[in-house]
Amino acid sequence: MNEELIKNLLEALHLSPKNIPLRLQVADMLLKDRRYDEAIEQYREILNLNYGNNKASLGLASCYYNKQKYSAAIIIYEQIGNELIQADKVQYVKCLVKEGSIVQAQELYQQILMENPGFTDDDLDGMFRLSAGNEMDGLFDELDDDEDYFMEKPTTRFSDVGGMKKVKEEIAIKIIQPMQNPDLYKAFGKKSGGGILLFGPPGCGKTFIAKATAGEIDAKFISIGLHDILDMWIGNSEKNLHEVFEMARRNKPCVLFFDEADALGASRSDLKQSALRHTINQFLAELDGVSSNNEGVLILAATNAPWNIDPAFRRPGRFDRIIFVAPPDVEARHDILTSLLKEKPVQDIDYTKIAQATAEFSGADLTAVIDMAVEEKLRTSIQSGNLSPITTKDLLSAIKKHKPTTLEWFASARNYALYANESGQYNDILEYLKIKK
Numbered sequence: 001m002n003e004e005l006i007k008n009l010l011e012a013l014h015l016s017p018k019n020i021p022l023r024l025q026v027a028d029m030l031l032k033d034r035r036y037d038e039a040i041e042q043y044r045e046i047l048n049l050n051y052g053n054n055k056a057s058l059g060l061a062s063c064y065y066n067k068q069k070y071s072a073a074i075i076i077y078e079q080i081g082n083e084l085i086q087a088d089k090v091q092y093v094k095c096l097v098k099e100g101s102i103v104q105a106q107e108l109y110q111q112i113l114m115e116n117p118g119f120t121d122d123d124l125d126g127m128f129r130l131s132a133g134n135e136m137d138g139l140f141d142e143l144d145d146d147e148d149y150f151m152e153k154p155t156t157r158f159s160d161v162g163g164m165k166k167v168k169e170e171i172a173i174k175i176i177q178p179m180q181n182p183d184l185y186k187a188f189g190k191k192s193g194g195g196i197l198l199f200g201p202p203g204c205g206k207t208f209i210a211k212a213t214a215g216e217i218d219a220k221f222i223s224i225g226l227h228d229i230l231d232m233w234i235g236n237s238e239k240n241l242h243e244v245f246e247m248a249r250r251n252k253p254c255v256l257f258f259d260e261a262d263a264l265g266a267s268r269s270d271l272k273q274s275a276l277r278h279t280i281n282q283f284l285a286e287l288d289g290v291s292s293n294n295e296g297v298l299i300l301a302a303t304n305a306p307w308n309i310d311p312a313f314r315r316p317g318r319f320d321r322i323i324f325v326a327p328p329d330v331e332a333r334h335d336i337l338t339s340l341l342k343e344k345p346v347q348d349i350d351y352t353k354i355a356q357a358t359a360e361f362s363g364a365d366l367t368a369v370i371d372m373a374v375e376e377k378l379r380t381s382i383q384s385g386n387l388s389p390i391t392t393k394d395l396l397s398a399i400k401k402h403k404p405t406t407l408e409w410f411a412s413a414r415n416y417a418l419y420a421n422e423s424g425q426y427n428d429i430l431e432y433l434k435i436k437k
Contacts, residue, residue, distance in 0.1 A: 070095040154215040163332025195299040199306040200325035201409035203364025206302035214255035238282040252296030261301035324428035347389040372398040
């Protein structure tokens with residue numbers, strides 16, 4: 001019956017080829033009948049007649065999904081964007097999973113659940129709700145001895161960190177000295193603990209200095225990213241966050257380091273309908289030590305975008321010290337280059353010259369430059385059959401091909417430092433850029 005109806009509609013289309021509603025009806029029936037190639041032909045014809053027709057685009061995406069052409073389907077879903085309904089979003093998530101874009105798929109599924117908490121899908125629940133929720137619960141349940149991949153005992157010290165003199169001094173007075181001179185600080189009514197927010201361009205050593213802080217005071221180090229905390233089951237994120245703080249409290253002295261702090265500390269006013277708002281409130285309560293004592297828990301956080309952080313995070317007792325981590329200076333770049341090239345075949349490297357030629361390069365940029373030089377030397381060595389060492393000329397050539405990634409960050413940060421700097425917290429950026437306000 002359905003086949004006969006489709007046949008009749010196709011004949012009608014032959015007489016009225018520009019009848020889009022009729023062609024759409026035929027295409028939808030072909031899709032429902034699993035005649036995907038024929039449906040694709042009809043949807044494409046509709047889009048030729050009426051480019052941007054969302055119904056035809058979504059039908060075409062469904063055909064691609066069913067034919068396991070997931071990349072093609074993803075392109076269509078990305079083009080439609082915010083106009084996707086729930087069923088389309090679910091299929092979009094499944095395409096992302098098939099293409100290996102797991103993080104993006106999880107974020108989109110979390111959005112679906114926030115919009116409709118009662119929604120379930122056996123395949124996606126099995127992948128995301130169990131992995132993000134139940135496994136995390138199980139992980140924290142097993143932390144009786146606190147020996148897991150979250151925690152380590154760093155041996156890195158401040159002496160291993162090139163440059164960053166001002167950053168080291170700030171961390172010392174806020175975190176290290178209270179641990180080493182508790183009686184002196186107690187006399188002044190100062191407790192050990194509290195928080196420091198490190199900000200600056202990506203790749204400039206914020207995580208490294210945090211780890212070195214723990215090594216400097218022989219403390220445990222717990223590094224947590226946003227993806228380790230967030231959970232798409234409402235309530236579990238708060239539980240996970242509490243367990244992380246409890247782990248740190250059980251292992252004093254402990255440096256608790258949060259990366260991606262701008263995501264956890266987003267302005268709560270922008271999250272009124274979001275489950276993430278509850279997680280943020282929980283984070284604030286943990287920082288305050290409302291139900292527990294945080295003395296001896298040293299909290300560091302890193303962000304590339306401090307201007308996105310809720311002002312509540314910067315109140316006294318929370319992240320009341322905000323420290324700018326600039327790109328490494330010439331001395332630090334010299335040290336980084338020496339360290340990175342230490343075990344590689346080199347010949348007559350002029351480290352001072354290379355350091356001077358890499359102004360505004362981050363540590364990550366310097367690593368990229370060396371990788372480029374190494375790849376070129378590998379080609380030369382393979383062609384000649386002899387090991388060809390890296391020279392100053394090779395590194396200078398690689399430097400010309402690589403622009404410092406910090407430039408884009410400073411282009412944005414400059415505007416905040418000039419026009420949204422009432423409290424003066426971005427003065428260090430202006431000083432670094434040699435701008436007088």
